Amino acid sequence: MPLPDHLQPFVLPVDTVTPERRGSVDVYLPDTAEPRPAIVFVHGGPVPAELRPTPRDWPVYRGYGSLAVTRDVVGVTLDHRLHHPTAYPQAAADVMEAVRLARELPQVDADRVAVWFFSGGGLMLADWLRTPPAWLRCVAATYPLLTPLPGWSVDPAFRPLEVITEAAGKPSTPPIVLTRAGLERPEVAAAVAEFLAAAGDARLEVIDVPNGRHGFDMLDHTEESRKAVELAFDLVLAHLR
Incomplete structure (x- = not known):
């Protein structure tokens, strides 16, 4: 029986790093004595609460976390509570908590953090564009939802498409790295x-x-997909460094 889509392997060959597990958050740490920048990877959804393995254990997110280590930055993944379109406020609170945890790690340079959203997680980009903290060096979004899908009942705060016009005119708005399929x-x-x-x-x-x-980063094992992931990493790292 073929694997379901979410359990397909990551498109980049990377040695899997075993993360440190801290509650609902996994931390991928490079072997370095100096504090490093951090990237927090935010999975999409909604994902059923009973689904196992949970997103941070999917090959694609273990791949992104491990790839961060190979690039000498701290990778952070998490399981957030986006189990239904109405649950964006709870999921956003989980993301905020994961970012707070990451910034408090002694291995992390708290002034150099990026938050990277995937798929349905993209709606949570709105908060980070509306009121970006000074230490947020970059946001990234890969095949993101930027407005709710038809029929979804979503808190109006989670609509990046409505936020971007005002955010674009502010010097505080962080750089955005967007990958579209x-x-x-x-x-x-x-x-x-x-x-x-x-x-x-x-x-x-x-x-x-x-x-x-x-x-595509788990479904389309092509050179085009691999180059897209590598380029997105390069651009995010350029802003962090």
Whole structure:
């Protein structure tokens, strides 16, 4: 029986690092004495509460965490409570707590942090664009939802598409690294296109994966996919360093 999509292997070959588990948060630590920048990876959803393994144990997120270590930065993954479209406030609180934990680690340079959102986690980008803290060096979004899907009942605070126009005019708005899949669902692709059009003067870097599907980093094992992940990492790291 074939593996379900979410258990497909990460597209980049990387030696898996065993993280330190701290409650619902996993920390991937490079072997260095100096505090390093950190990237917090935020999975998508909604994900059923009973699903096992939980997202931080999916190969794709273990891959991103391990890849962070190879790039000499701290990787942080978490299981947040986005089990239903109405649960974005709870999930966002979990992300905030994971970021707080990361910044308090002695191995982390608390003034150099990036938060990287995937898929349905993209709606939580709104908070970080609306009121970005000074230590947030970059946000990233890979095949993100930027407006709720039809039929979803979502707290209106979680609508990045509505936030970006105002955020784009603020010097405090962090750089954005956005990766979009060419074979994306039409309603998701349309929201991304609107977001890019509204971004105006925002510091925005776009990576296109023309032949990639939503979830290309676990579904499409091609050189195009591998290069897209590597380029996104390069751009995020450039802002952290």
